[in-house]
Amino acid sequence: MTVNPARKVLLEASGITKVFGTGAGQVMPLKGIDLKLYSGELTLLMGPSGSGKTTLLSILGCILSPTDGELTVAGQSTLGADAERLADIRRNHVGFVFQSYNLFPTMTARENVMLALDVRSKAVPDPNADAMRALDAVGLTHRAHAYPAKLSGGEKQRVAIARALAGSPSVILADEPTAALDAENGRTVMALLSEVAKDTSRAVLAVTHDHRTLPYADRIILIDDGRIESDERPNKSDNGGGTTQVHVSTGHLNLNGDNGNGTSESKAGNGASPAANTSATTAKPAANGQAKPAPTNGNTKPNNANRATGRRRKKVKHHV
Numbered sequence: 001m002t003v004n005p006a007r008k009v010l011l012e013a014s015g016i017t018k019v020f021g022t023g024a025g026q027v028m029p030l031k032g033i034d035l036k037l038y039s040g041e042l043t044l045l046m047g048p049s050g051s052g053k054t055t056l057l058s059i060l061g062c063i064l065s066p067t068d069g070e071l072t073v074a075g076q077s078t079l080g081a082d083a084e085r086l087a088d089i090r091r092n093h094v095g096f097v098f099q100s101y102n103l104f105p106t107m108t109a110r111e112n113v114m115l116a117l118d119v120r121s122k123a124v125p126d127p128n129a130d131a132m133r134a135l136d137a138v139g140l141t142h143r144a145h146a147y148p149a150k151l152s153g154g155e156k157q158r159v160a161i162a163r164a165l166a167g168s169p170s171v172i173l174a175d176e177p178t179a180a181l182d183a184e185n186g187r188t189v190m191a192l193l194s195e196v197a198k199d200t201s202r203a204v205l206a207v208t209h210d211h212r213t214l215p216y217a218d219r220i221i222l223i224d225d226g227r228i229e230s231d232e233r234p235n236k237s238d239n240g241g242g243t244t245q246v247h248v249s250t251g252h253l254n255l256n257g258d259n260g261n262g263t264s265e266s267k268a269g270n271g272a273s274p275a276a277n278t279s280a281t282t283a284k285p286a287a288n289g290q291a292k293p294a295p296t297n298g299n300t301k302p303n304n305a306n307r308a309t310g311r312r313r314k315k316v317k318h319h320v
Contacts, residue, residue: 004038010170010203011037011060016069018055029055031226033069037171037205042197042216045207047223053207054175056223060205061173062090074170091120095164097174097193097206101156103148109135109159110144116166124167134162138192154185161192172196174206178213190216 016033019026029052037043037060047053058064059071062078065086071078074093078086095116103112113131117124124130135141138158148156157177164172174193178186194216197204206213214220214234222230 004040007038007040007200009036010039010074011035011205012072013056013060014070016056016059016066016071018052018059018064019067029226030059030066033223033226033228035060035221035228037203039203040198040200041218042194042204042206043219043221044213044217045205045221045223046209047229051224052226053223057173057175057205057207060171061094061096062086092167093170095166095169095172097157097160097164097172097177099176099179101148101160101180103156103159103163105148108145108147109140109151109155109162112148112159113163113166116163120167130166131162134165135159137165137196138162152185153181154188157181157185157189158192161189161196165196168201170202172202172204174204174208176208176210177206178208178210183212186210186212 013033013035016030016035017028018030019028021027029050031052033052033056035056045053045056055064059066060073062071062073062081063086065078065081073089076089076093078089081089103109104115107115110128110131113134114127117127117130132141132144135144138161140155140158140162143151143155143159146155148159151159157180161177164174172193177189177193181189190213193204193206196202197218217234219231219233221228221232
């Protein structure tokens with residue numbers, strides 16, 4: 001993986017493991033994670049359910065402590081840090097974007113953003129002006145005085161991104177930012193995160209299952225069973241259709257969109273695309289290797305419509 005030498009490492013995880021429980025009930029969702037997040041990049045973290053994505057995000061955001069390994073955020077090491085120290089690093093250097101927005105319903109959009117400034121240790125001369133600048137960055141200054149109940153889902157997520165930007169954290173972590181949005185709002189949010197990531201003083205990481213987010217990524221990391229399986233930088237040049245397609249198979253990202261026989265598809269983990277499922281059910285091979293023909297109208301067993309017609313005919317004949 002080639003990295004632009006002008007980009008700085010803003011977050012580094014080395015040998016991260018996490019163990020929950022003891023004895024027979026012990027589980028180990030992370031099994032030695034090495035990861036760097038670079039400035040000016042939008043990184044996607046993808047993987048199946050239970051792969052360790054959420055646990056890793058919680059550790060990178062200083063919400064959980066690793067069982068083993070070291071995390072450094074904006075030059076601040078978490079090694080041996082207690083809960084108060086972790087909270088201090090989190091407040092000053094990390095911004096969060098949640099799937100469910102987590103906006104306070106009794107506060108306006110501006111007040112929700114200002115709240116993030118209140119909890120940061122940095123002194124802000126004019127919190128109101130900073131909040132309005134953050135809302136301007138997401139195109140929502142005209143909704144600054146609206147309450148969450150009056151905002152659409154896309155607007156709520158944009159307020160959440162503005163809140164994450166408030167105070168200029170070094171790292172922004174987004175947990176399934178498009179999961180609750182329709183296609184149009186999902187594209188808007190991802191385009192916004194991609195624009196936010198262009199700031200050379202900031203790194204953005206988004207955990208996602210949504211393959212609509214792939215064209216916006218500067219980097220795609222696949223995690224499975226607590227280990228990083230692949231780490232790729234897609235070629236963002238046009239593939240002929242104006243988008244970048246990604247093929248994920250057995251832990252490897254094929255970023256050319258070619259499945260090996262000249263066609264393109266998007267696939268993650270063990271799940272096949274709808275088109276693949278359709279073709280698979282159209283002609284299912286029989287045990288002798290021959291394709292099983294689909295039922296025809298000459299089938300001796302009548303369908304429901306034929307049976308119903310037969311009943312009507314019998315009834316008419318009986319009355320005659």
